[in-house]
Amino acid sequence: MRETWHERFIDSPGVLKGAAREQTIVRVLDFHVGGNEFITMAGPCSVETEFQLMATANHVRRAGARILRGGAFKPRSSPYAFQGHGLEGLKMLARAREESGLAIVTEVMSEDDVPMVAEYADILQIGTRNMENYSLLEAAARSGRPILLKRGMAATIADWLRSAQLILNNGNPNVILCERGIRTFETATRNTFDVSAIALLKQISHLPVIADPSHAAGHRELVPVLARIAVASGADGLLVEVHPNPEKAWSDGEQSLDFAGFDAMMYDLEPWLELRGRELERREGDGALPMEAVG
Amino acid sequence: MRETWHERFIDSPGVLKGAAREQTIVRVLDFHVGGNEFITMAGPCSVETEFQLMATANHVRRAGARILRGGAFKPRSSPYAFQGHGLEGLKMLARAREESGLAIVTEVMSEDDVPMVAEYADILQIGTRNMENYSLLEAAARSGRPILLKRGMAATIADWLRSAQLILNNGNPNVILCERGIRTFETATRNTFDVSAIALLKQISHLPVIADPSHAAGHRELVPVLARIAVASGADGLLVEVHPNPEKAWSDGEQSLDFAGFDAMMYDLEPWLELRGRELERREGDGALPMEAVG
Amino acid sequence: MRETWHERFIDSPGVLKGAAREQTIVRVLDFHVGGNEFITMAGPCSVETEFQLMATANHVRRAGARILRGGAFKPRSSPYAFQGHGLEGLKMLARAREESGLAIVTEVMSEDDVPMVAEYADILQIGTRNMENYSLLEAAARSGRPILLKRGMAATIADWLRSAQLILNNGNPNVILCERGIRTFETATRNTFDVSAIALLKQISHLPVIADPSHAAGHRELVPVLARIAVASGADGLLVEVHPNPEKAWSDGEQSLDFAGFDAMMYDLEPWLELRGRELERREGDGALPMEAVG
């Protein structure tokens, strides 16, 4: 099967594991994504107000997050929805970094905005709708910032890796893949969380892979269990939506955790993360959980 | 959201959790599916020979399985493929039970075969292609045997629960749901393992839910990690394909584990199952892992 | 491409066009499905009352239909919905045939019902949910009646042809394929009408293919235009839901045409059917519209 899989991904040789190729470890501030640590990125869907952002940053940091997420530019599917604060939002994110010590990940939606967003953010997010916007991928790659590449709604794993390869081809090795669910016939969840894609990618690729349980589920009740599943899948971290008052969020409130919900999730993840850590130690920190050794 | 979900499943009130409704616990021989124990069902796709079946039964029992799976009637998508040994296969399964002490789960594909299959099997499996074969559901329900109801390839969770409800309506409360992946555009895996469906079902329904990582993945390399994911999802057990020599299996060899692979999987699952057990104890055995309490 | 396609359908050699193989023409009463005539099958989703059925039969016959459809056994997805009149419904259908001269197509859902349904119906319909119910396919095949085989919701064309092949293997060459839409992420229509499947099947297979615009659309406003599209696709006929009072239909009312709507559809189809007829004549009645000759 390995051979079959490698043929399927033949357009993207640079992202596949090979004899000499080590695991990609992305340095961000004073920590790493893709190493042994499980990294939680948390924060609101949109940067709304100074208060909302600071309160969230301080809270999620205390609960164990390392990276603050928040949208300054929003790819809202409706042209009448809130479009984001733009530059002002980026400045708020930078102030939140100063105050909290968290790194910042935020989406860039336009090639022309890349220099501005790269000035303020530690990681540039390429959103689901832009996974195959090759001009944006190239511009973001050339900024030198690590790239968080979300999977497109109808993107196969092979498509996704081709977009990652394009970033590498533009001189940027620091790509973090993010599984956020694919679009299928099932509507009880907002998307269908393709956890097998994470498991498969950890076997064939050296790139870090994280999970976005918020967009996968679309309902906050499912977010904690999907986070636990992500830990078991071998993912390197989480991207989670948290809001001080989800009922009043300007976007995606239904899938955002409130502070108490985030605390409960982090508390309950602890034994699962400890187990993950023990397994990694046993494997001498090669980034793979034991199951991957079977193949 | 709870309300929304309940509306979505309004045709199937009997399978939903309610104030007074306790978790469904299905007694099989001397153990239970849907209680605190995590139950592994393992065995070959098809019953091929006495030797193949006995060797597998003895092996998986020693590794911790409680139930032997094996097809005597095969819903082979090609009319030229092996169709199964029929009654002779059922008798082999019964001898394997005697010898190994394992319970037997096997698929019934025709309403006319229900009495015969029910005579030999402890659990009747309704296959993916028959999830909405209402005549078969009714006949199987009335046999009094517990029913393992696999999800249809394009069945929504709501569709699936309607089929479960139909079994309840025919006087049989012992339904075990089995997630085995849905059909989507992604072809790197045989099906798309909808683990969110398991998580969601554990929140809204009192029925036991198990996972079939073999059909979900379609490649044996992914089976162990999907099994670990199933544990984290709150599933009540596994249905796994195991064969003494997968390369020579008459069907589904690519997704079958060999004995060593099965042993490795069971060994590596142990700490994850211990953790699951501790969490359940902490929750006083109500069948829900901690995360479910957030919603 | 032809080669590729033939490889894809290699399990079903008997349904593919070959050098010597002629178009399958299914004789029903005094007319044919799969010959040059475009056959319209129309009637209610469910047989409800004598009046409803007779009124519909007489109306659709005058408007040009040759076959009356109507369900005596209903595969209702909800166990609480109307399940059909059963034998009494079959008898009503037989009386409608006597009175109107129309042939009868009705669904059989259980292998045990095959002899009874075959006694009353001219064509046995295998429904979407049972396309891979191999026991039912075999029983229906052996009845000797022509089989209308609806496509499963998640069935590929290759899966569908395998089921057709199974019917042929059981001694029954009279299979009519019916495209009724597949399940996808799009919800504006009830299903996604895969008209390319009809076009492709007319190129590779000698079996007649008809279209069910009612289930494909799910909304009556789209039914006439999908019917016109079916004519252009090379389909051999239509299966359309018609009801005297769709607002009060016991099932599928939203997608049923009323009598005036059916008349308007048939009237507006006329020039398109005339054009289809001229094209067939030009091709000396080989069953293919001109476009198919390009390949």
Place this chain on the structure above:
Amino acid sequence: MRETWHERFIDSPGVLKGAAREQTIVRVLDFHVGGNEFITMAGPCSVETEFQLMATANHVRRAGARILRGGAFKPRSSPYAFQGHGLEGLKMLARAREESGLAIVTEVMSEDDVPMVAEYADILQIGTRNMENYSLLEAAARSGRPILLKRGMAATIADWLRSAQLILNNGNPNVILCERGIRTFETATRNTFDVSAIALLKQISHLPVIADPSHAAGHRELVPVLARIAVASGADGLLVEVHPNPEKAWSDGEQSLDFAGFDAMMYDLEPWLELRGRELERREGDGALPMEAVG
């Protein structure tokens, strides 16, 4: 249902038919898209050489095409594939317009390229992968050129109309929608041609809608029959890939017609287009084929 549909598309009021709103008719050179004429856009996937382009332009013009298609910038899914000639390709397209009198439609993939592409092209194409690239949509809209908006692979009709609305919101009313198939589980065709989407859009929207049978089918043998189906669906035109030597095309050769194939298609479409014309006349040129009146 009308009400339901309108609710579904409530974010995009400007693209829906209303009491006073007339059909959008897009003027291009000396003809119109969205009026009574059926407009064929044809040409190679990629602009390869001067000879290839001129030969194709002259040929398709003589066969009845009004617009020349050809990619100067290619959104190739593999980063190793041919990326297009860029500016040189645009200049070749402009020379082909001068020589042939055809209008030019070509894809723009980057906001920064919009001014340059708009200088040479008569219609800017937004490709499938960029349907929700809102920055590009805005930049393209503000160029003042008509926009050909291809449907995203996993875009619902509602998503697609939101993108169209965004173009209108940026001051550009000249949007032409192009159905090119959606991504589903079926792999016998490259995409699943959602012809119901065309039919539905002609009922609810005043925007012109065309069909791309080449990408929908993925195999040239199906292109002519899908073109005929598009005529029956009420579409306003076609976008078809034509190449002097498809076997040697640098991209998409398998789905490109050669000159003889294009001639045959255009010849065989003639009676269907005549019929379409007569129906439109009968309806006094309101842009709707008769079937739409039933709803």
